[in-house]
Amino acid sequence: MTAATTSTMPKTQFAHQHAAHCESGAVSSLLRHYGCEISEAMTFGLSSALLFAHFPFIKVEGFPLTAYRAMPGTIIKSVESTLGAKMRRERFRNKQQGMDRLDELLAQGHAVGLQASVYWLPYFPPDMRFHFNAHNLVAYGKREQEYLISDPVSEFTVTCASEDLARARFVKGMFAPRGLIYYPSEIPTQIDYARAIGRAIRRTSFQMLKTPVPFVGVRAIRYLADRIANIESRNADPRYARLYIAMIVRMQEEIGTGGGGFRFIYASFLQEAGRLLNDARFAEASDSMTQAGDAWRDFALLGARFCKKKTEINTQQLADAVRRCADFEDSAFRRLRDIRL
Amino acid sequence: MKKKDVPQDQNATLGGHRKALYAVDDNGQYSVVPTTGWEVEETVTTLAVEQYNELTDDALARAKQGLTAPLEYHMFAKRLNLTTLAQATGLFQWQVKRHSKPAVFKKLSTRVLQRYADALGISVTELQQLP
Numbered sequence: 001m002t003a004a005t006t007s008t009m010p011k012t013q014f015a016h017q018h019a020a021h022c023e024s025g026a027v028s029s030l031l032r033h034y035g036c037e038i039s040e041a042m043t044f045g046l047s048s049a050l051l052f053a054h055f056p057f058i059k060v061e062g063f064p065l066t067a068y069r070a071m072p073g074t075i076i077k078s079v080e081s082t083l084g085a086k087m088r089r090e091r092f093r094n095k096q097q098g099m100d101r102l103d104e105l106l107a108q109g110h111a112v113g114l115q116a117s118v119y120w121l122p123y124f125p126p127d128m129r130f131h132f133n134a135h136n137l138v139a140y141g142k143r144e145q146e147y148l149i150s151d152p153v154s155e156f157t158v159t160c161a162s163e164d165l166a167r168a169r170f171v172k173g174m175f176a177p178r179g180l181i182y183y184p185s186e187i188p189t190q191i192d193y194a195r196a197i198g199r200a201i202r203r204t205s206f207q208m209l210k211t212p213v214p215f216v217g218v219r220a221i222r223y224l225a226d227r228i229a230n231i232e233s234r235n236a237d238p239r240y241a242r243l244y245i246a247m248i249v250r251m252q253e254e255i256g257t258g259g260g261g262f263r264f265i266y267a268s269f270l271q272e273a274g275r276l277l278n279d280a281r282f283a284e285a286s287d288s289m290t291q292a293g294d295a296w297r298d299f300a301l302l303g304a305r306f307c308k309k310k311t312e313i314n315t316q317q318l319a320d321a322v323r324r325c326a327d328f329e330d331s332a333f334r335r336l337r338d339i340r341l
Numbered sequence: 342m343k344k345k346d347v348p349q350d351q352n353a354t355l356g357g358h359r360k361a362l363y364a365v366d367d368n369g370q371y372s373v374v375p376t377t378g379w380e381v382e383e384t385v386t387t388l389a390v391e392q393y394n395e396l397t398d399d400a401l402a403r404a405k406q407g408l409t410a411p412l413e414y415h416m417f418a419k420r421l422n423l424t425t426l427a428q429a430t431g432l433f434q435w436q437v438k439r440h441s442k443p444a445v446f447k448k449l450s451t452r453v454l455q456r457y458a459d460a461l462g463i464s465v466t467e468l469q470q471l472p
Binding site: 020040059061119125126128130153154155167173242246247249250253254268271272286290293300304307308 | 342353354355356357358359360361362363364365369371372373375379381382384385386387388390421422424425428429430431460462
């Protein structure tokens with residue numbers, strides 16, 4: 001799809017906006033800064049980043065990986081195919097190169113997206129600082145030895161000392177940033193939303209309903225339920241079970257998003273899509289998605305009580321709560337699949 | 342989730358900050374709503390934090406007894422583990438495990454110590470010491 005594009009002229013003032021998720025927050029905020037008025041929810045929805053995956057054989061802090069969205073970087077890349085924008089992405093060999101280039105771009109008046117490790121960003125609350133290397137933020141200025149940062153998950157703008165930012169941008173390990181800088185170099189003059197939305201929802205419903213591996217999609221939610229039901233047969237230590245459940249709830253509620261996984265952001269996208277396309281089917285799909293989000297939160301609540309050693313909660317109940325999520329998700333994505341534009 | 346049901350549990354783990362989430366108002370319309378946190382998040386985050394604190398304290402005690410190297414203490418103190426420390430240094434897990442033995446650790450070259458120190462965000466001197 002080649003839409004007419006314009007080269008980007010950034011706005012003079014950077015407008016910070018509080019977002020629910022770092023990658024969609026950063027990307028949408030950059031797009032707006034460069035002249036494309038788009039919400040976080042629309043950016044998230046169009047990218048088809050909504051997902052569910054559970055991989056027992058990939059471990060994070062010793063526990064199986066549970067993901068509620070697609071791989072980091074999906075949203076950044078998606079703006080090209082969904083909106084027809086062009087996103088410049090640059091990576092660097094060392095800190096010096098990476099910081100020099102950042103300074104150069106800022107001096108030219110750009111605001112840029114950065115990938116960095118949460119652990120090494122000093123403005124994060126101490127209890128939230130874990131080693132997650134694919135956090136996204138926007139740098140929009142520099143003042144002496146400090147960078148002016150618009151971190152999408154922060155309510156207000158923050159500052160970050162040069163040394164700290166350099167370290168956070170160049171950590172090694174899983175999802176190593178290698179100093180990634182990204183910014184839109186071309187913005188479309190017109191966006192065919194009907195086409196973009198149609199493709200995006202087809203892709204998402206396919207991913208959730210038809211992926212032929214048991215670790216991805218609605219199947220994976222049921223798979224997780226079964227795994228939860230027989231935790232004790234794999235590891236009898238009640239401590240292990242609590243940490244296992246805690247990790248799932250953390251991935252759902254705490255790491256990478258605020259509240260109910262990404263379901264509520266997606267429901268907001270569907271609502272917006274419905275208004276944009278004047279199509280009432282989206283409102284129903286949105287409600288369905290909201291119910292799925294609520295089901296996950298119900299599971300999280302049970303999970304937290306389980307972690308607090310409330311003896312009336314057992315793994316069977318947790319498994320059943322996850323199965324209910326699977327039912328709601330199945331229903332929501334089928335409804336979505338049935339919307340043919 | 343409805344706007345009025347958005348928890349405002351003043352999570353200590355958020356350190357006084359607010360997160361944003363999407364919730365519907367009375368007309369069913371979504372908007373971004375700030376929250377001081379949900380106690381559920383606080384429970385699971387605290388569990389993870391305490392897990393690392395325990396591992397750190399345990400490693401410190403054993404290091405003081407000479408049963409493990411200071412490396413293990415510093416690793417947990419920075420919320421890393423064998424896998425993530427290996428990834429962060431570019432070393433193999435078996436190497437990190439081996440380097441955690443007191444006798445082996447004492448003989449590590451400055452180059453290797455510097456690799457660990459960089460990954461941990463401390464100096465080589467700090468790495469070799471215990472609090």
